[in-house]
Amino acid sequence: MSFPLTETRPPMGERDAIFQAVLGHLSERTGISRSAIREETALGQDGLGLDSIGCLELLLAIEQGCGLRLRNEDLTGDPFASVGSLVDYVIAQTHG
Amino acid sequence: MADASYSPRRHFAAAGALEAKLAALCQIAEEKPVDPRIRDWAMRHLALDGPALEAWGARAWWGVAAGELLRHYLYDRTRRDEALALLRHADWSLVDAALAEGGVILAAAHLGPPKFAMNALIARYARPMILTNTDDMPDWLPDISGPLLNPLVPENRARIMLSGALHLRAGGLLFGAPDGGFSSSQLVIEAFNKPWPFSPGLSALARMMGRPAFTLLALWDGTGITLRTEPIVTPPSDLPAEAWDRSWIWSHWTALEPVIRNSPENLRSFIPVFRPEFER
Numbered sequence: 131m132s133f134p135l136t137e138t139r140p141p142m143g144e145r146d147a148i149f150q151a152v153l154g155h156l157s158e159r160t161g162i163s164r165s166a167i168r169e170e171t172a173l174g175q176d177g178l179g180l181d182s183i184g185c186l187e188l189l190l191a192i193e194q195g196c197g198l199r200l201r202n203e204d205l206t207g208d209p210f211a212s213v214g215s216l217v218d219y220v221i222a223q224t225h226g
Numbered sequence: 227m228a229d230a231s232y233s234p235r236r237h238f239a240a241a242g243a244l245e246a247k248l249a250a251l252c253q254i255a256e257e258k259p260v261d262p263r264i265r266d267w268a269m270r271h272l273a274l275d276g277p278a279l280e281a282w283g284a285r286a287w288w289g290v291a292a293g294e295l296l297r298h299y300l301y302d303r304t305r306r307d308e309a310l311a312l313l314r315h316a317d318w319s320l321v322d323a324a325l326a327e328g329g330v331i332l333a334a335a336h337l338g339p340p341k342f343a344m345n346a347l348i349a350r351y352a353r354p355m356i357l358t359n360t361d362d363m364p365d366w367l368p369d370i371s372g373p374l375l376n377p378l379v380p381e382n383r384a385r386i387m388l389s390g391a392l393h394l395r396a397g398g399l400l401f402g403a404p405d406g407g408f409s410s411s412q413l414v415i416e417a418f419n420k421p422w423p424f425s426p427g428l429s430a431l432a433r434m435m436g437r438p439a440f441t442l443l444a445l446w447d448g449t450g451i452t453l454r455t456e457p458i459v460t461p462p463s464d465l466p467a468e469a470w471d472r473s474w475i476w477s478h479w480t481a482l483e484p485v486i487r488n489s490p491e492n493l494r495s496f497i498p499v500f501r502p503e504f505e506r
Contacts (some may be wrong), residue, residue, distance in 0.1 A: 181384075183426065186430070
């Protein structure tokens with residue numbers, strides 16, 4: 131698995147790495163600065179304003195950027211409830 | 227008042243074969259004056275009048291009543307097969323061929339008898355993923371169907387898009403009806419002197435997952451039902467997303483337009499108008 135990290139970033143755990151990758155995609159997609167996006171920020175209308183199509187586009191971009199292959203269609207919980215839940219979902223898929 | 231005396235529930239419970247009941251409904255429809263709401267729709271959207279409107283109105287009312295009668299059969303586990311036996315022609319060969327190559331999208335429409343295409347699909351394929359209003363579903367249906375997901379609940383939609391995408395990736399069938407525009411964003415086609423809103427969710431899945439799609443319609447054909455599958459033309463990949471989705475929806479629409487124009491018994495949009503009367 132590879133992540134689009136810069137060389138100046140300090141070493142991080144897997145979760146931090148995925149969180150940073152998600153932040154990058156979110157910031158690029160919404161125009162909102164990375165520093166304004168937190169784990170608890172909602173992805174939908176109450177937060178970053180992504181609709182259902184935007185959420186899927188985001189996740190597919192993360193998948194491609196991180197070199198993942200999402201598979202399991204049986205979802206438990208809502209991966210799109212918040213940035214943190216999306217990160218948790220990606221991690222779960224990584225180890226699934 | 228269209229027909230205070232007609233009750234699909236009582237008709238369902240009465241003795242007799244379904245086909246005979248559907249034929250009896252033809253008689254009722256021909257003898258009834260055309261309901262003012264049906265008359266108004268035909269005049270405003272199809273510019274009908276005179277004898278043509280009278281005949282059209284009788285067919286439209288028959289379709290509403292027959293659809294509601296059929297729903298009772300489809301929702302009764304012990305009599306569901308009587309409804310499915312009305313299926314006269316069903317050529318799944320295009321779908322089968324596409325499915326051999328990977329996931330396939332089936333775009334239904336709110337035309338023809340309610341829930342019939344969905345049930346025909348459940349009877350034909352193992353575990354298709356079905357996007358539908360699950361509020362009035364019988365509780366046993368999930369025992370025999372694939373996943374039933376309700377896109378009418380806004381909080382579900384992003385998860386449904388993800389589940390649908392991964393189901394297609396796994397080579398599955400994804401069924402939904404984009405007409406009606408039950409989503410936050412809509413693509414609208416202007417036709418018959420009115421707007422026809424569509425949800426872009428299915429087209430977006432076709433675009434993002436690169437999967438083929440077919441319009442799937444189960445339509446009244448006399449007192450039987452014919453299943454139509456027509457390929458949805460895949461738009462050029464270099465189109466911007468919204469233009470791509472609009473082109474996909476337009477291709478789907480071209481299969482619906484002649485049904486709306488020529489086949490009043492399949493205009494299911496009248497059903498919500500009449501249901502309160504039928505259920506009294």
